[in-house]
């Protein structure tokens with residue numbers, strides 16, 4: 001088989017679980033802090049990197065929300081998204097569904113429009129310059145209350161043409177999906193695609209709620225679904241994609257060692273698994289790094305790696321015609337590499 005990392009690099013792929021604020025590299029944190037005259041609690045890039053020793057999701061989120069406070073102007077959001085899209089393009093990513101956290105910005109007095117204008121301008125430019133397709137998914141911060149989420153959805157409705165979906169992220173434990181049942185019902189009525197983080201730290205019941213109360217099209221992470229055989233059977237039967245993020249799981253101690261990562265079990269149980277980076281600037285790698293690290297740790301074969309990349313196209317929000325064209329290009333690339 002061709003060298004694993006080479007195969008990973010050559011395969012076209014979609015990235016379906018990336019928080020754009022989580023692509024904010026430490027150097028950019030400091031550059032934007034200077035540009036916007038913002039004081040940071042760290043005195044150097046190295047000190048900030050040292051803060052990236054997380055014991056849990058909450059440890060990470062505490063740093064993540066401070067990091068994103070340097071994003072102020074439309075230009076900042078544009079620079080952030082364009083830098084990520086260029087980096088993703090270098091990893092042979094051809095389609096991105098990009099999460100953003102508007103409440104992390106509106107709570108600091110930044111207008112919703114500023115965020116969306118900057119991000120969507122970068123998406124348009126990347127499409128024109130690089131051919132990479134990117135769309136925006138607004139996430140609701142689950143540690144905040146329902147009223148705040150409803151106001152955020154109101155703001156999103158004014159940008160219905162530039163936001164394709166609504167997701168759910170932030171502190172999972174104690175914030176079950178059902179807390180946002182009415183928000184997601186309204187989002188569904190407005191025509192948004194729906195997603196939720198579930199089963200990263202939270203119990204299988206949260207994955208059930210994401211499916212049956214919120215009605216999501218994909219589950220983000222979903223690791224703990226494996227604790228419930230009936231749930232696994234349901235996810236497999238309905239081909240509900242899981243957007244798995246190996247390096248995130250390692251850095252947030254969802255797994256203690258990548259060799260114990262459940263990805264292989266997920267595949268063996270017939271789950272529709274995809275590989276993603278989550279917050280690449282914080283977790284030590286972009287999407288290809290995630291593929292390579294988990295493939296090495298679990299000794300995945302070339303055909304496993306190809307299947308995972310193929311699955312990103314099946315799980316993506318595309319029209320049937322777009323998916324057929326993207327999959328045809330994917331299979332041609334596979335043939336060209338000589339892998340199956």
Ligand code: HPA
Pocket residue numbers: 019022057064169170171172197200248278279
């Ligand atoms: O991995 C995550 N989980 C929950 N919320 C998040 N917000 C950014 N990344 C994450």
Ligand SMILES: [Zn+2]
Pocket residue numbers: 017019169197220278
């Ligand atoms: Zn995430």
